[in-house]
Every structure is written in C-alpha cells, then in structure tokens.
Amino acid sequence: MTYSSLAGSEQVLKGINLCVAPASIQFLMGPSGSGKTTLLLILAGLLTPTSGEVCLLGQSLPKLSRREREKFRLQHIGFVAQDFNLFPALTVQENLDFVMKYKGLRGAAAQEQAQDLLTQVGLAGKEPYFPHQLSGGQKQRVAIARALVGSPDLIMADEPTASLDGDRGYEIAALLQQLSREKHCTVLVVTHDYRIQEIADRILYLNNGQATTEDMR
Numbered sequence: 001m002t003y004s005s006l007a008g009s010e011q012v013l014k015g016i017n018l019c020v021a022p023a024s025i026q027f028l029m030g031p032s033g034s035g036k037t038t039l040l041l042i043l044a045g046l047l048t049p050t051s052g053e054v055c056l057l058g059q060s061l062p063k064l065s066r067r068e069r070e071k072f073r074l075q076h077i078g079f080v081a082q083d084f085n086l087f088p089a090l091t092v093q094e095n096l097d098f099v100m101k102y103k104g105l106r107g108a109a110a111q112e113q114a115q116d117l118l119t120q121v122g123l124a125g126k127e128p129y130f131p132h133q134l135s136g137g138q139k140q141r142v143a144i145a146r147a148l149v150g151s152p153d154l155i156m157a158d159e160p161t162a163s164l165d166g167d168r169g170y171e172i173a174a175l176l177q178q179l180s181r182e183k184h185c186t187v188l189v190v191t192h193d194y195r196i197q198e199i200a201d202r203i204l205y206l207n208n209g210q211a212t213t214e215d216m217r
C-alpha cells in the first residue's frame with residue numbers, strides 16, 4: 001500500500017500476506033507509524049490498497065462498489081474503538097437501539113437481543129445510564145455490546161484497552177476472548193498493549209511496512 005500526497009509517496013505496507021482463521025483472535029502490533037491502522041482500514045474495506053488482494057469472508061472487497069462495501073461492513077463487521085465512540089446524549093439502551101435500527105433490527109426480537117448483549121457484557125441494569133455515568137471499563141463494555149449487534153462474523157478493535165488501567169484492560173481483553181469463543185466470531189485487535197497478549201491466537205508484527213507472524217497456541 002502506497003500513500004501519495006503533495007509531499008511525495010510513502011510505501012506503508014510491503015507484501016503483507018495475512019490469513020486469519022475463523023473464530024480466532026488476531027493481533028496487529030508494531031511501532032507507531034508501522035501501518036497497523038492502514039491495514040485495519042484496508043481489511044474493513046474503508047481503504048482500497050494500491051496493489052494486492054483483500055478477501056474477507058470469501059468476498060473480494062476491492063471488487064465491490066462503495067455501496068456494496070458499506071452493506072457488507074454493516075452486515076459482517078462490528079467495530080470497537082479506543083475512546084468507546086458512544087453517543088454521549090443517549091443512554092446505554094439507546095446507544096444499542098440506535099445501532100439496531102441502523103442495521104434494520106426492530107421490535108421485540110431486537111429488544112431481546114439488546115438485553116442479552118448487555119447481560120453478556122455484565123451491564124444488565126445499566127440501561128438507563130448515560131455514558132458519563134459509567135466507568136471507562138463499563139463504557140468499553142457498552143461499545144463491545146454495540147459491536148456485537150446483529151451477530152457480525154468479525155469484530156475489529158482498535159486499541160480497545162488503551163484508555164483503561166491494567167486490570168480493566170485485562171478484563172476487556174478477557175471479555176473479547178470469551179465472546180469470540182461463545183459466538184464463533186473472529187476478533188482483529190490493533191494494540192500496543194503487551195499486557196493482553198495472552199488472549200491472542202496469532203500476532204502479526206509490523207515493522208517498516210513488513211510483517212512477521214507468531215502463533216501463540
């Protein structure tokens with residue numbers, strides 16, 4: 001992948017070959033500027049690589065139109081961000097409802113799914129709370145529940161523990177691992193956080209645009 005701008009061009013990823021096993025946890029690690037976010041954006045279909053193939057769940061992403069890619073993303077991928085990305089003016093319940101509606105899920109079944117997800121992330125009873133009334137770890141749990149709406153096949157988590165202290169970070173990582181196993185969902189984690197390494201099945205290290213992988217199991 002090469003970025004071109006007025007300042008010149010920069011080859012950020014060189015000959016990366018990444019194959020992620022279904023229902024596994026894959027970490028993307030590497031120093032700042034090594035291309036982790038670029039790789040995640042490519043895998044999410046948000047950025048088209050200047051060369052190479054991107055195949056996700058059997059679908060070649062560059063072959064889809066922009067609209068088809070958006071639909072594919074909505075159907076198959078859930079996102080978890082470092083800073084939680086919750087809507088501050090909406091309650092926990094409404095944060096989930098919003099995504100439910102966006103994904104076309106309505107009615108009693110949607111309500112039941114929201115309730116189940118909040119229970120699974122340990123937040124039953126927090127439905128009427130606003131994000132500012134929750135701890136960092138609880139906010140990240142809401143973000144994880146929201147990412148799981150509609151049972152996506154893949155969760156992409158960008159530095160999910162970076163805003164949390166050691167114990168809270170580890171709890172969030174353990175929750176991702178537990179949910180990945182229960183729901184047979186693949187989890188892709190961009191992280192600098194070596195404290196949570198033990199949940200990874202495989203780690204791809206990026207350095208100067210090149211990758212090495214380590215199997216952890």
Ligand SMILES: Nc1ncnc2c1ncn2[C@@H]1O[C@H](COP(=O)(O)OP(=O)(O)OP(=O)(O)O)[C@@H](O)[C@H]1O
Nearest residue numbers: 003004005012030031032033034035036037038039
């Ligand atoms: N839109 C863009 N246009 C031009 N260059 C870019 C663009 N986005 C990223 N880059 C460059 O690509 C390189 C990799 O950036 P990227 O954000 O993928 O790294 P990263 O590993 O995620 O870094 P960090 O850990 O600091 O978030 C950097 O040198 C950056 O300047």
